[in-house]
Amino acid sequence: MTHRETDPADRPGQPDPTSTTHEADDAVRAELARLRESIDNIDAAVVHMLAERFKCTQQVGHLKAAHKLPPADPAREARQITRLRELAESAKLDPAFAEKLLNFIIAEVIRHHETIARS
Numbered sequence: 001m002t003h004r005e006t007d008p009a010d011r012p013g014q015p016d017p018t019s020t021t022h023e024a025d026d027a028v029r030a031e032l033a034r035l036r037e038s039i040d041n042i043d044a045a046v047v048h049m050l051a052e053r054f055k056c057t058q059q060v061g062h063l064k065a066a067h068k069l070p071p072a073d074p075a076r077e078a079r080q081i082t083r084l085r086e087l088a089e090s091a092k093l094d095p096a097f098a099e100k101l102l103n104f105i106i107a108e109v110i111r112h113h114e115t116i117a118r119s
């Protein structure tokens with residue numbers, strides 16, 4: 001803890017000029033807590049949405065395995081990436097990040113499809 005020139009202990013009987021700082025600290029803490037609550041809600045939504053997406057892709061995996069279709073469909077992936085990049089741009093999200101995220105998810109889906117095909 002640093003000793004400030006404005007330490008009220010240095011000026012007995014004077015109003016505490018640091019109280020504004022403490023109020024600002026409280027306001028910052030409250031704003032941080034409010035934003036983090038929203039972040040937690042959004043993270044929960046992302047997890048639930050991903051779980052729903054994986055439920056769908058698992059069904060696709062079973063359908064493909066039953067009909068001897070390949071686990072990956074690069075043409076479909078290319079269309080999804082084009083679409084997602086456009087969506088990202090209009091949402092002011094970095095399209096390169098959106099593409100990386102989709103590729104990461106799709107790679108996991110393909111891994112699941114390969115497992116289903118082997119089973």
Ligand SMILES: C=C(O[C@@H]1C=C(C(=O)O)C=C[C@H]1O)C(=O)O
Binds near residue numbers: 080
């Ligand atoms: C889900 C599918 O399988 C794979 C996974 C994809 C995805 O996660 O969106 C897209 C294409 C395929 O490589 C599909 O063919 O639709």
